Amino acid sequence: MKLLFTPEVDLGHYTLDENESHHAVHVLRLRKGDVVQTTDGNGNIFEAIIEDEDSKNVVITVIRKISSAEKKPFSVNIAIAPTKNIDRLEWFLEKATEIGIDNIYPIICRHSERKEIRIDRLNKVIISAIKQSLNPFCPILHPLMKFQELVEIPFSGQKSIASQPHAQQDLSTFCHKGESQLIVIGPEGDFSMDEIQSAQKAGFTCVSLGSSRLRTETAALYSCMAINFMNQNLTF
Numbered sequence: 620m621k622l623l624f625t626p627e628v629d630l631g632h633y634t635l636d637e638n639e640s641h642h643a644v645h646v647l648r649l650r651k652g653d654v655v656q657t658t659d660g661n662g663n664i665f666e667a668i669i670e671d672e673d674s675k676n677v678v679i680t681v682i683r684k685i686s687s688a689e690k691k692p693f694s695v696n697i698a699i700a701p702t703k704n705i706d707r708l709e710w711f712l713e714k715a716t717e718i719g720i721d722n723i724y725p726i727i728c729r730h731s732e733r734k735e736i737r738i739d740r741l742n743k744v745i746i747s748a749i750k751q752s753l754n755p756f757c758p759i760l761h762p763l764m765k766f767q768e769l770v771e772i773p774f775s776g777q778k779s780i781a782s783q784p785h786a787q788q789d790l791s792t793f794c795h796k797g798e799s800q801l802i803v804i805g806p807e808g809d810f811s812m813d814e815i816q817s818a819q820k821a822g823f824t825c826v827s828l829g830s831s832r833l834r835t836e837t838a839a840l841y842s843c844m845a846i847n848f849m850n851q852n853l854t855f
Contacts, residue, residue, distance in 0.1 A: 660757030730808030
């Protein structure tokens with residue numbers, strides 16, 4: 620199935636943005652009259668016809684809604700310190716989108732090696748993963764923020780911070796099935812003691828992700844997979 624990403628789409632005419640138009644014409648090789656499926660990133664999949672194959676502004680006519688997936692009864696939210704090698708962060712975003720994640724919060728920590736990211740480039744990775752995996756839900760990639768801003772965000776659910784030296788319990792025993800989770804993953808140099816204390820003061824519990832020392836992106840993906848696996852009978 621050829622899937623396009625069309626946020627805020629509805630029945631009728633819709634013009635793809637330049638990136639999606641290029642993908643439709645030059646990658647998928649779609650031409651006028653071809654039938655294609657699209658998703659709005661909110662769980663809905665539509666059927667559409669290519670009306671104009673201009674490589675910068677493809678116009679489609681949305682005919683009907685094919686399906687509407689139900690949102691999971693819990694949410695997966697991961698805050699992560701961007702890796703020095705941006706490819707590793709992109710790998711995490713791709714795989715987490717395929718598995719199922721709702722919000723990604725890039726954060727700057729005391730020991731962060733990277734303090735700048737290109738949100739537009741990273742969003743392209745996420746959108747590509749949506750189309751490849753046929754996942755009708757698009758996770759939200761939030762702007763880069765400081766660690767303290769993250770821990771002060773209002774959150775209705777369980778909050779944890781992955782830190783092996785200060786762990787109070789394992790992630791698998793901490794998480795309650797059916798409850799939303801916000802997990803904070805630090806840089807390769809780990810969190811500072813001040814950050815640990817600040818998180819605990821804000822209601823975060825220090826958790827372990829196992830006995831192995833994991834890279835930042837591995838720890839983040841492990842957390843994403845673990846939460847989805849623990850709730851697997853609630854996701855279908």
